[in-house]
Amino acid sequence: MKKMFSVLIAAITIFCSVFVASNINNITADESYATTYSVQDMVNLQKFILSELKGEDILDKKYDLNNDGTCNIFDICLMKWRLLNNQNIENNDEVDYLVAYFSRTGNTEKIANHIVNITNADKYEIEAKISYTDEDIQYTNSSCRANQEQNDKTVRPEIAQSIENIDTYEVIFLGYPIWWGEEPRIIDTFLESYDFSDKIIVPFCTSGSSSIKTSENNIKNLGISIDTQMSGRRFSSNATESEVASWIETLDLPTNKEETEAKLNIKIGENLLTATLEDNSSAKALIELLDFEPLTITLNDYANFEKVGTLLENLPRNDEQLDTDFGDIILYQGNKFVIYYDKNSWSFTKLGHIDNITKEELKNILGDDSVEVTLSILK
Template identity: 55%
Template sequence: MKRLISSIITAVTVMLTATGCGRYTDSNNTQAESPAHNLTNLSADVKASVASDYKYTIQDVINLQDFLLSRPTEEDLTGKPYDLTGDDRWDVFDLCLMRREIVDQMNAQSDTLVIYFSRTGNTEKIAEYLKELTDADSYVIEAAIPYTNDDIKYQDDKCRANKEQNDKSVRPEIANPIDSIASYDTIFLGYPIWWGQEPRIIDTFLESFDFSDKTVIPFCTSGSSGIAASEKNIADLVPIGNQLDGRRFPASATKDDVKEWVDTLPLNNEKSETKLLISVGDTELTATLADNSSAQALVELLKQGNISVDMSDYSNFEKVGELQESLPTNDEQLDTDYGDLILYQGNKFVIYYDKNSWSFTKLGRIDNITQEELKSILGESDVTVMLSLK
């Protein structure tokens, strides 16, 4: 999902940024100043305040792009805080900054979601601990018709909960259902144990979404009943990519109890990063690879054997060499810095030791190195580097 959003942002930006932020190419293929919207009627303080409070969307990128290309826009842009540079103009610099802000917002989103249903507050308490311990987002499952105290009176065979639990086909309606879980990889699913099983409203939720590529981790609260029966019900109800062993917690469980459990889960192992090893003479550098299909293709290529790349200096800011095979590209407008690893035109491997701005694919970044150290290692002349997996 994140890669899809990034691709959409790139697609609506690249035609304006191919020649660098701040200028665009007109229909006669000559460079011209970007058209600008006059914002002099707003004070600098007001503009800065509006822009800082505004959450930009992909539609804003499309609006600004259409404006700069003199196309009709779908909505009135009057008062839109699109002057991100504060220069009383709307131009390609603003478009680049807007795109970067959206990408930053996207990357800040957690890939873990805590979903829970709680009637008395016991499950909610565990869910709050999980949110704090995993930096997860959360969603509360609430019944369209709330459960009253009489609805869960165990002694009454005719109470609502008794009737629902005795009929596995019942699916209580959910109030304010979440739109999507597509952007999340890991789902903690919490509920109280009712009559030895998960409440039927949990089944409603499970049948509403696709969990076939998710890691699902159940957790529950109860006075004495275990979690095993509900875990089996969940596994049998819908296809799940990977269902980890859950945990039952009593009402008295503390944050330390929850942390002890979380520490046993293979969450970090699932997110472990593949490291690239770059050997330059006797020096070995490690790099963290980007999360895209280009870096993944490089990893698959390196699994077949190490790759030697003969690299030459270019424009006093990079070393560039040709790979033996072309890789898929994920080009986007980037402002590079020293240590960045770049794929250019599908088959050029580039190590930046200074800044540049262009549309290309990021493969990763060298870890823990200063600019002076990197320049010294790469040298001023041609150099051969060996790429391998660590």
């Protein structure tokens, strides 16, 4: 059986290049393009083809990649292509931002996740070797562990796992909750564990109401070498991603190598428009969706101010009350792609804006009726 497997894989590999090259243009944009496949998926599909797995075993999997109603060798080819494509994208990433954070009840983690979404940073959770129980942080009990630690500036709770390759990061967002007006002592453990002499540290915290100031001074006075300690920021536990993005925009940081200058191409008939994308998780998800291949959708005219069409999958929403104008590209209700050629006000998500175009030019290109647009990503 092993031999048969190897023969099959060899056949697939040869077949892939020929098949993919000749058939890829026939593929319609489909939900499965947003699906990430693993080597295990390839194995599952191979087992299914070899009748080692039954149909019901793969029923809930999106293995019919070319949408022909059956899972066969063609789907393995596409899956392999997709897998290699993803690996290439990952390997090319030169990440130099890190979000390191400690969060006992999840508030700081939410902000950390926003920063990761906005900057494409890597994420590292600072976890205590002996984790903090609910009793440990019961601050109304004067002798709880957290209170004892905060009362003694020399305590250094041990960290469960060290971070690999800290040398690769230039900018480190450092997040923590405020405990008794200060950073939890485990943050001091973290700061004393590595060499930050060539790194930029950007502190951020969550708290009931206390400011970040005392903790910032504590970090400055730790006696460790930090290349640059930027001014930090306190957030409430329910701060939105756009609030966090507005803060990050004010920081004078070197550009993250992973941040992409990706532009959106919009082909309408013979016209090719280019749009600058927003720095939010919705635009990033659109880039991912289009990374695999262009998407053609029909946009219908609505209310004399927009052309709107449906995407095949939902993108993350960053809705806020906005005043749109011509050229704005909007995500509405998570799955409606909208091009504005006139003004409107509503709560939705801005994806980007069409570059260098006048209102009249845009109106002429879009016309009065429905219009077919092909979206692709230019890097």
